[in-house]
Structure formats: C-alpha cells, structure tokens
Amino acid sequence: MTSSIREFASKKKPGDYYQRLAAEVEELNKEYHAFTTINASQKGKAGAGVPFSSKANICVKGFETTAGSKMLRGYVPPFNATVIERMLASGEYSFLGETNMDEFGFGTFGLNTEVPARNAFDKAYVAGGSSGGAAAATALLKYHVALAESTGGSIATPAALNGVVGFTPTYGAVSRYGLIDYANSLDKIGVISRSAADARTVFDLVRGADSYDTTCVVGKIRDEKKERFYVVKELLEAAEAPVKRPFEKLVSKLESMGRKVERISLGILAEAIEPYYIIAMAEASTNLAKYNGYKYGLQYGELYKRYDEFFTSARENFGTEAKRRIILGTFIRGESVRDRYYTKALVLRRMLIESMQKVLEKGFLLSPTIPILTPKISDASRLTPVQNYAMDLYTIPPNLGGFPHISFPYDYVNGMPVGAQLVAAQANDYSLLGFVDEWEKGFAYRFAGNVGDI
Amino acid sequence: MRIGLEIHIALPTRSKLFCACGTSAEQPNTAICPICMGFPGSKPMLNREAVVVALGIANALHCKINERTSFVRKIYFYPDLPKSYQITQLGGSLGETGYLQYDKKKVGIRRVQLEEDPAKIVREGAYTLLDFNRSGMPLVEVVTDPDIRSQEELWGFLRTLRSILYYLGIDIDKEVKADLNVSVGRDRVEVKNVTGIKNLVEAAKFEEERQEQLVKEGEAVKQETRGYNEKKRATEPMREKETDEEYGYLYEPDLTVFDVSKISYKKPVYIDEVTHALAEKYKANERTLKELTMFDSRSLERIESLKGRYRMQSIIHAIQRIKKFGKEGISDSAFEKMIGLIDNDVEITKHVIEEVERGREVVVKHAKLTEKELERRIVEYLRENRRLLEDYKKNKKAANLIIGEISKRENLHPKDVSKKVLAVLDKAAGGEISI
Structure with missing residues (x-):
C-alpha cells in the first residue's frame, strides 16, 4: 500500500485545497458525523501539510474539545496536547478537525454520544467505538491521518469496522499530556491510517519522552520480527461463524506466506473483560469527578444552589453510559468491596501480563479484531451493557497489558470490511508495522471514499 | 487525656x-x-x-x-x-x-x-x-x-x-495547621483545622475541660467533629x-x-541533644542554651565556632546582649571582639556594640569596679612593676606614668584613677601597704 503522506507530498495542490477540503468535509459530515469540530476557517498552522484529525478527547488549543460529552460542550482548551504540539511543530501536517467518539471513550460502537458517527461503508451500520469518527474519516478521506486513542479497543475496533489500519502503541510510548482521561493506566494515543507506513510516520513523530507525562517512559522501540503466530483457542471459540470463516482463510494465507500459525490454549485471555472493566470504571469514576458545570465546558448556571445540590444537578448532563460507569466505578472503590473487585482485578491484570509476555517473546498473537460482523446501528443499540462489553473480548487483553497491537483489513464480507488484530511484546511496535507493510503488498485495501483526491 | x-x-x-x-x-x-x-x-x-x-x-x-x-x-x-x-x-x-x-x-x-x-x-x-x-x-x-x-x-x-x-x-x-484528636475516655473528638501552636494548645485545653466536665456530670462524650473558634477560645460542633x-x-x-533511594536530603538537628552535650562539656546552663538556639541556627553556629576558645558563659552572654538590642546581624569579627570585652568585664551596652561594629577601640568605664577593687588592681600592678615604686620614691613625677598605665588597663579616664593611684603610692611608700 502506498503511503498517503508521501503521495500527498509529491502532488501539486491547488492554492485553495484546504478551504475546499474543509467545505467538502462539512458536507460529508452532515451524513457521517465523523467530525465534532472542523477547522473550516483554516486557522492555526494550516495550509502546509498532510491533513490530520485528532479524536475529540485530545486537547487542541483554540478548538472546542468535548471528548464527546455534553459536559464539555463549549470547552476550548488553553493548551495543546503534546501530540498536537509535535504534529504542528513538524510543519508537515495541517489540522483538519476533531473526530467523533463515544462520550469520554465509553463504548464499542460509537453510539454513546448525542449524534453518533456512521460507518463509512454504509450509514446504516455503526462506525465502531470509541474512535468511530477517526476511523470513518480515514476511510472517507484520500489524504488524511487520524490521531486516535484506545483504552480497551477504541482504535482497533472502529479501524476494523471501517476497513482501515488501527495502530495502538505500547502503553507509555506516546505522551498522554492533553488527553482527556478515561482510565489513565490504560489510555494510549495511537494512529488510524490508510497504511502501516502512515501509522509509522505519525508514530515516530509523536512518540518519545515528555516531562509533562510521568508515565511516558518507553524510549527505544524494537523491530523483532516473529515468524510464529499464535491463535488462542478460548478466544476464537467465542467468534460468530461469519467471522470464523474468513479468519480461517486468513490463517491459510499466512501459512502460504511462510508463517507458522499455532493454536494454543490460554484461558486467562478470555477472563480479561471483568478485570478490565473494573479497573477502567474505577479510574474513570475519579477522572469524571471534576466535571461540575462551572469551571469549563457546560455552564450549569444555577450558582445560587448549595454546592452538593448544584453539583448533582449539573452532573445529570452526563450520558447514560457515563453515569453507569461513574456509579459502578465509585461502588468498586468502596471500602467494603474494593478488595473483592478492585484489588483482585489488579492481581488478575498482573497475571494476564505475565502469561501474555511469555507467549509474545516467541511470536505474535493473532485473532479477529471483533467477534461479530459490523452490526447495524439499530441492532447494536439494542444490546445490553454486558453484551456490549463482551464485544471487546479480543481487544481487551493487549490493552489491559499495555501491549502494542494493530488491526488491519484482511477481507470483505457482504461488502463490509473485516479486520484482524496482531499483538506484539511491549516496545516491539515496529515488528507489527513491518508485518502489515508486508501484508499490504499482497492485499489491496478497498476504501469507502476518496474525498480530497487531487 | x-x-x-x-x-x-x-x-x-x-x-x-x-x-x-x-x-x-x-x-x-x-x-x-x-x-x-x-x-x-x-x-x-x-x-x-x-x-x-x-x-x-x-x-x-x-x-x-x-x-x-x-x-x-x-x-x-x-x-x-x-x-x-x-x-x-x-x-x-x-x-x-x-x-x-x-x-x-x-x-x-x-x-x-x-x-x-x-x-x-x-x-x-x-x-x-x-x-x-x-x-x-x-x-x-x-x-x-x-x-x-x-x-x-x-x-x-x-x-x-x-x-x-x-x-x-x-x-x-x-x-502550622493541624487536626487534633482528643479523648479523656473511650470516645474521641476530632477538632479540625486549628492554626498556630498557641491555638492548638488552647483547643486541647478546652476539649479536656469540656470532656471532663461531661464525664463528671455523668454524660457521654459524643464522638464528633468540632471546630475551634479563636475569638471565643472554644471548640464548637461542626x-x-x-x-x-x-x-x-x-x-x-x-x-x-x-x-527515592538515591535522593539526598538535609540531616536533622535535635536541639535537645546538641545543647545537652554543650552544657555538659562546657559547664553551661542547658536550658539557657536551648532557649537561645531552638529557633536560631545563627546563634548555634556562633557557639559551635567559638566554643573552647572563649568561656561558654561569655559566648552565651554576648548572644543574649545582641538579641536584647536587636543586633543579631553583627559580623563574626565584631562578635568575637565583644566576647573579648566581656572577658575583660566590660559591660555590653547598645553603644558598645555599635562602637565595636564601627571598628573603634572601646573606651568604657568599668561600671562595677569598686574603689576597693581599683585599689587591689593598682597594688597588683605595682607588685608586678616594683621598680616604678622606687622611681616614685625618688621622683613624684613618676606617678604620671603609673596613672597612664592603670587608666589604659582599666579603660578608665586618667582623672578617675589619679587620686587612687597617688593614695596607693603614698601608702606603699610609707610602708602601710607592702609591695
């Protein structure tokens, strides 16, 4: 696959390219709702480089950044996230806008926000979540890269559902400064793009130590190639048949490429959903405690009320899923139950990391990205919370362990793309990008649109 | 409690x-x-x-x-x-x-x-x-x-x-801000957000008396959180x-x-231990030493650097005097000169400190020098210099030299010593005092 970044640089652009692109994106957005903010006036350092977008939970100075929440409506950050700072400082990228997402990242299908993004292949289908807007935008725009963010699968899932590459780096490789927190020990900024090459270019630009993020400590990134691919039986069993069938074809294809695919049993990976949601909700409930309707974002206004009353009323503006996670997360931290839930989840997380590390020293972990085919919006919105959480079965283990992973398109079923997920050992991020580079030589991606073509 | x-x-x-x-x-x-x-x-x-x-x-x-x-x-x-x-x-x-x-x-x-x-x-x-x-x-x-x-x-x-x-x-x-937990019996009362050492002690005192009174009256002490009212000097329920x-x-x-294992930090000074050791070694009053140095590192430094070379009493006295006159900023050399004056029984007044600071030779009267003491010192001087008495016997003018020497030694004006010197010389010449 050619790099859209390199291709764009080689093209001669008309003088009003960015203004026209912004206008086209505005039109497109009426149908797909991929963006929450569009840099229509092209303010800031625009008009020079490759258009890039950032997920709406990454702070961009001077642009409304809501993290998909009504509570942050109208919030214009007074500072840039480190990743934005680095993109703009390079002079090679132009800020196009911010992309739609589930409120604070709480969702698998992108539906937990006021106006959800639509799938780039078919508007009746979900864009996926939580970085649904980023994936849909990447699928629709010819020259564009997206900064996205994953806590439990929010890059891989929407990338798979929109037929693009979703790369989630090792936890701590990219600074989180300026990322509106969901669950700090899990949040990672990554890239959604049309090729592994683009993901690598952006990753190399934004990664590396940052004094503003104490947890950003992963310095050296490795490129240890692996010939062995492990498929975990307990995980694959849970996939529905229409997902298993193309996946088995992928396995054969990999074998014909000279890779050795091994089926192994690693039951703990199928037990990761519960500890993940316990830790994510516990952290999220503390991160959301600060939104109280008077300092930034939503101005609740009824300042005459007593603080308790004011606080409670203002916070009614959270969406249903956010309220659910605040309540559950607060409960989990309670003195009488914390050992039963929170402490136990931390132990399980440690065990999971150790058992995954052993396997990842020898090879990659391979699975579908999501156990079902892309659902229609009408079907997905009928799922119960627990059914929803179960959709993260494949993306949670690498996210909970901080392992780098990449989702890449490998087939099309009923005209809709399906994605596979590859997981590597911590800091071995380049090996994933290297493999997908190779994959792209033998498999042509079909994109949903080519808006902004020159 | x-x-x-x-x-x-x-x-x-x-x-x-x-x-x-x-x-x-x-x-x-x-x-x-x-x-x-x-x-x-x-x-x-x-x-x-x-x-x-x-x-x-x-x-x-x-x-x-x-x-x-x-x-x-x-x-x-x-x-x-x-x-x-x-x-x-x-x-x-x-x-x-x-x-x-x-x-x-x-x-x-x-x-x-x-x-x-x-x-x-x-x-x-x-x-x-x-x-x-x-x-x-x-x-x-x-x-x-x-x-x-x-x-x-x-x-x-x-x-x-x-x-x-x-x-x-x-x-x-x-x-200093603190929360106090006070109990005279089983149940404890928390007094929140008290500021300053004095208020903390007063809040504790008030709580002790309040709780003891309740116990005396046969009432239970309620386990609760209270605040301290500085004006009323009382704790109140929150x-x-x-x-x-x-x-x-x-x-x-x-x-x-x-x-944090590689981080180095300041070592503590336990003033009780320091002053106890100093008092023992140099035979000084431990309590005085502690009072002077508890919240004054400059004074402790002065003591540490001059101990052994001067009498501890003189060092302490010098510190007390500079504190009294707000002259803590005095230079080390001037301070040392002051101790020399104290050893010579000079009374340290504000004027003396200022003179020392200006680097002037201090000529001050011995306030405590009694007539009898002056006489004793003159006799002592004459005993050290027997030749001078012989000179005087031969020529009364030799008295001037003796008057000059004594006034210099005692930091007194020649006029103030001449009468006494002459009296002692006459007594000595007459054999009333044996030299």
Missing part, C-alpha cells in the same frame, strides 16, 4: 507540587495553570524539591523511608478541590512508623506523607470566591499516634517539632455529616512509583 495530631506543614519550595507554578504570588489567581486548575487533559508531574524536603522531615522523625513511594487519589467533592480528588499518599507514604523524642517523652509518628493543598475559599457577602494560587501547593502531613497525654506534653511536642523543622529550613510558627465520609482511594495512575 490522649491527643493525636494530624499536622499539615507547608513546604518552602519554589514551585508547586505537581506543576511549575510559583509559590509566592500575591494577587489571587495569578499563579495558576491547567495542571493546578485540574483542566481536562492535564497531568501531574512531581516536584523533586518537595520530595527532598519531605524526605528530610521523614528522616528527622526517625521514620522508615519507603524507597519506592507512590500516590493515591482521595476523592471528595468540594468547590476548593479542582479535580474533585486530592493527590496524597497512603500505603506508599514517604515515611512510616517513626517517633519524635523530647525530654523523656516519645511520641509515635504513624506517617509522613506528601500531598497537595486545595484552593483557598474566600467568603465575601453572598459570594464564595476561589483563589487557585494555593491549589497544588506542597504540604507534608505528619500523623502521630495518640501518645500525647497533657497540654504540657502537647506544647513540648509542638515546640520540638517546630525546632526540628526550623533546622530543616521550614518555619511553621504561624503556619455541621453534622449524614454518613461517614468514604474517600474511595485509588492508586494515582498518572504518577509512577518513585524510587
């Missing part, structure tokens, strides 16, 4: 605990940034200088240092808390299980922890105003065991702690909380575990 304390000590660092904002702004809301305002997306970064100072405190209080220290979020909702949680320490506190000793008393220290201060609330009429300059200021909280048994012990504990902190470079005279506060502590995921 049993008293336990939770003491909050403001650290004298240049920047706040988790951001680069300064700590000395005066205009409200001028030393603020996205981090100490808790803006979405901001993250804390730990101030190393605060860790150094806090480690010094933990070490001075004989705590076990957690070489791998970590932070927690303490969640509660109040307008002064921008993130709705305070970053503090719990299990991974910098210091644990130490003690503070003074006289023969030992008070257990449970924890020494680093934490951030919330914003300041200012009530103005119907408005609640917030000043975020204070938000994120570094604090050390020292939690004691309930080992303090009387007001005197409380006073002693606080004074000793203040001295230890003073020598670590932290002045808590007026700034607004009742409907439920016990639960903070839902969470390990702070934005700060990694910090290794």
Whole structure:
C-alpha cells in the first residue's frame, strides 16, 4: 500500500485545497458525523501539510474539545496536547478537525454520544467505538491521518469496522499530556491510517519522552520480527461463524506466506473483560469527578444552589453510559468491596501480563479484531451493557497489558470490511508495522471514499 | 487525656507540587495553570524539591523511608478541590512508623506523607470566591499516634517539632495547621483545622475541660467533629455529616512509583541533644542554651565556632546582649571582639556594640569596679612593676606614668584613677601597704 503522506507530498495542490477540503468535509459530515469540530476557517498552522484529525478527547488549543460529552460542550482548551504540539511543530501536517467518539471513550460502537458517527461503508451500520469518527474519516478521506486513542479497543475496533489500519502503541510510548482521561493506566494515543507506513510516520513523530507525562517512559522501540503466530483457542471459540470463516482463510494465507500459525490454549485471555472493566470504571469514576458545570465546558448556571445540590444537578448532563460507569466505578472503590473487585482485578491484570509476555517473546498473537460482523446501528443499540462489553473480548487483553497491537483489513464480507488484530511484546511496535507493510503488498485495501483526491 | 495530631506543614519550595507554578504570588489567581486548575487533559508531574524536603522531615522523625513511594487519589467533592480528588499518599507514604523524642517523652509518628493543598475559599457577602494560587501547593502531613497525654506534653511536642523543622529550613510558627484528636475516655473528638501552636494548645485545653466536665456530670462524650473558634477560645460542633465520609482511594495512575533511594536530603538537628552535650562539656546552663538556639541556627553556629576558645558563659552572654538590642546581624569579627570585652568585664551596652561594629577601640568605664577593687588592681600592678615604686620614691613625677598605665588597663579616664593611684603610692611608700 502506498503511503498517503508521501503521495500527498509529491502532488501539486491547488492554492485553495484546504478551504475546499474543509467545505467538502462539512458536507460529508452532515451524513457521517465523523467530525465534532472542523477547522473550516483554516486557522492555526494550516495550509502546509498532510491533513490530520485528532479524536475529540485530545486537547487542541483554540478548538472546542468535548471528548464527546455534553459536559464539555463549549470547552476550548488553553493548551495543546503534546501530540498536537509535535504534529504542528513538524510543519508537515495541517489540522483538519476533531473526530467523533463515544462520550469520554465509553463504548464499542460509537453510539454513546448525542449524534453518533456512521460507518463509512454504509450509514446504516455503526462506525465502531470509541474512535468511530477517526476511523470513518480515514476511510472517507484520500489524504488524511487520524490521531486516535484506545483504552480497551477504541482504535482497533472502529479501524476494523471501517476497513482501515488501527495502530495502538505500547502503553507509555506516546505522551498522554492533553488527553482527556478515561482510565489513565490504560489510555494510549495511537494512529488510524490508510497504511502501516502512515501509522509509522505519525508514530515516530509523536512518540518519545515528555516531562509533562510521568508515565511516558518507553524510549527505544524494537523491530523483532516473529515468524510464529499464535491463535488462542478460548478466544476464537467465542467468534460468530461469519467471522470464523474468513479468519480461517486468513490463517491459510499466512501459512502460504511462510508463517507458522499455532493454536494454543490460554484461558486467562478470555477472563480479561471483568478485570478490565473494573479497573477502567474505577479510574474513570475519579477522572469524571471534576466535571461540575462551572469551571469549563457546560455552564450549569444555577450558582445560587448549595454546592452538593448544584453539583448533582449539573452532573445529570452526563450520558447514560457515563453515569453507569461513574456509579459502578465509585461502588468498586468502596471500602467494603474494593478488595473483592478492585484489588483482585489488579492481581488478575498482573497475571494476564505475565502469561501474555511469555507467549509474545516467541511470536505474535493473532485473532479477529471483533467477534461479530459490523452490526447495524439499530441492532447494536439494542444490546445490553454486558453484551456490549463482551464485544471487546479480543481487544481487551493487549490493552489491559499495555501491549502494542494493530488491526488491519484482511477481507470483505457482504461488502463490509473485516479486520484482524496482531499483538506484539511491549516496545516491539515496529515488528507489527513491518508485518502489515508486508501484508499490504499482497492485499489491496478497498476504501469507502476518496474525498480530497487531487 | 490522649491527643493525636494530624499536622499539615507547608513546604518552602519554589514551585508547586505537581506543576511549575510559583509559590509566592500575591494577587489571587495569578499563579495558576491547567495542571493546578485540574483542566481536562492535564497531568501531574512531581516536584523533586518537595520530595527532598519531605524526605528530610521523614528522616528527622526517625521514620522508615519507603524507597519506592507512590500516590493515591482521595476523592471528595468540594468547590476548593479542582479535580474533585486530592493527590496524597497512603500505603506508599514517604515515611512510616517513626517517633519524635523530647525530654523523656516519645511520641509515635504513624506517617509522613506528601500531598497537595486545595484552593483557598474566600467568603465575601453572598459570594464564595476561589483563589487557585494555593491549589497544588506542597504540604507534608505528619500523623502521630495518640501518645500525647497533657497540654504540657502537647506544647513540648509542638515546640520540638517546630525546632526540628526550623533546622530543616521550614518555619511553621504561624503556619502550622493541624487536626487534633482528643479523648479523656473511650470516645474521641476530632477538632479540625486549628492554626498556630498557641491555638492548638488552647483547643486541647478546652476539649479536656469540656470532656471532663461531661464525664463528671455523668454524660457521654459524643464522638464528633468540632471546630475551634479563636475569638471565643472554644471548640464548637461542626455541621453534622449524614454518613461517614468514604474517600474511595485509588492508586494515582498518572504518577509512577518513585524510587527515592538515591535522593539526598538535609540531616536533622535535635536541639535537645546538641545543647545537652554543650552544657555538659562546657559547664553551661542547658536550658539557657536551648532557649537561645531552638529557633536560631545563627546563634548555634556562633557557639559551635567559638566554643573552647572563649568561656561558654561569655559566648552565651554576648548572644543574649545582641538579641536584647536587636543586633543579631553583627559580623563574626565584631562578635568575637565583644566576647573579648566581656572577658575583660566590660559591660555590653547598645553603644558598645555599635562602637565595636564601627571598628573603634572601646573606651568604657568599668561600671562595677569598686574603689576597693581599683585599689587591689593598682597594688597588683605595682607588685608586678616594683621598680616604678622606687622611681616614685625618688621622683613624684613618676606617678604620671603609673596613672597612664592603670587608666589604659582599666579603660578608665586618667582623672578617675589619679587620686587612687597617688593614695596607693603614698601608702606603699610609707610602708602601710607592702609591695
């Protein structure tokens, strides 16, 4: 696959390219709702480089950044996230806008926000979540890269559902400064793009130590190639048949490429959903405690009320899923139950990391990205919370362990793309990008649109 | 009575605990940034200088240092808390299980922890105003065991702690804030947010008397939280909380575990031990030494550098005099000259200190020199210089030389000694005094 970044640089652009692109994106957005903010006036350092977008939970100075929440409506950050700072400082990228997402990242299908993004292949289908807007935008725009963010699968899932590459780096490789927190020990900024090459270019630009993020400590990134691919039986069993069938074809294809695919049993990976949601909700409930309707974002206004009353009323503006996670997360931290839930989840997380590390020293972990085919919006919105959480079965283990992973398109079923997920050992991020580079030589991606073509 | 304390000590660092904002702004809301305002997306970064100072405190209080220290979020909702949680320490506190000793008393220290201060609330009429300059200021909280048994012990504990902190470079005279736990029996009463050593002792005194009175009247002491009213010098019940506060502590995921094993910090000065040793060796009054040096490192330095070369009494006296006249800033050489004068029985007045400071030779009268003493000194001089008496016998004019010498020796005007010198010479010449 050619790099859209390199291709764009080689093209001669008309003088009003960015203004026209912004206008086209505005039109497109009426149908797909991929963006929450569009840099229509092209303010800031625009008009020079490759258009890039950032997920709406990454702070961009001077642009409304809501993290998909009504509570942050109208919030214009007074500072840039480190990743934005680095993109703009390079002079090679132009800020196009911010992309739609589930409120604070709480969702698998992108539906937990006021106006959800639509799938780039078919508007009746979900864009996926939580970085649904980023994936849909990447699928629709010819020259564009997206900064996205994953806590439990929010890059891989929407990338798979929109037929693009979703790369989630090792936890701590990219600074989180300026990322509106969901669950700090899990949040990672990554890239959604049309090729592994683009993901690598952006990753190399934004990664590396940052004094503003104490947890950003992963310095050296490795490129240890692996010939062995492990498929975990307990995980694959849970996939529905229409997902298993193309996946088995992928396995054969990999074998014909000279890779050795091994089926192994690693039951703990199928037990990761519960500890993940316990830790994510516990952290999220503390991160959301600060939104109280008077300092930034939503101005609740009824300042005459007593603080308790004011606080409670203002916070009614959270969406249903956010309220659910605040309540559950607060409960989990309670003195009488914390050992039963929170402490136990931390132990399980440690065990999971150790058992995954052993396997990842020898090879990659391979699975579908999501156990079902892309659902229609009408079907997905009928799922119960627990059914929803179960959709993260494949993306949670690498996210909970901080392992780098990449989702890449490998087939099309009923005209809709399906994605596979590859997981590597911590800091071995380049090996994933290297493999997908190779994959792209033998498999042509079909994109949903080519808006902004020159 | 049993008293336990939770003491909050403001650290004298240049920047706040988790951001680069300064700590000395005066205009409200001028030393603020996205981090100490808790803006979405901001993250804390730990101030190393605060860790150094806090480690010094933990070490001075004989705590076990957690070489791998970590932070927690303490969640509660109040307008002064921008993130709705305070970053503090719990299990991974910098210091644990130490003690503070003074006289023969030992008070257990449970924890020494680093934490951030919330914003300041200012009530103005119907408005609640917030000043975020204070938000994120570094604090050390020292939690004691309930080992303090009387007001005197409380006073002693606080004074000793203040001295230890003073020598670590932290002045808590007026700034010390603490919560007191006081119980005379089974149930304890918490007195929140008392400021200053004097108020802490008075609050404890009031609580002891109040609780004892209740017991005497056969009433139960209610386990509750009270506040201290400085004007009334009394504790008062605070607004009742409907439920016990639960903070839902969470390990702070934005700060990694910090290794403090390689950080060096200031060593403590235990003034009791220092002054005890000095008093023993140089035969001086221990109490006086302690009073002079407890909150005055300059005086201790002077004592340490001059001990052995001068009489300890003279050094102490010199310090007392410069303190009396507000002349603590005197130079080391002038100070040493002063001690020389004291050894020569010169009375140190403000005028004398100023003369010494100006580098002038001090010619001052011996205030205490009695007629009899002067006579004794003249006799002594003549005995040392028998030849002079012989000269005088031959020629009365030789008296002038003797008068001159005596006045110089005693720092007195020749007029004031001439009469006595002549009288002694005549007596000596007549054999009334044997030389």
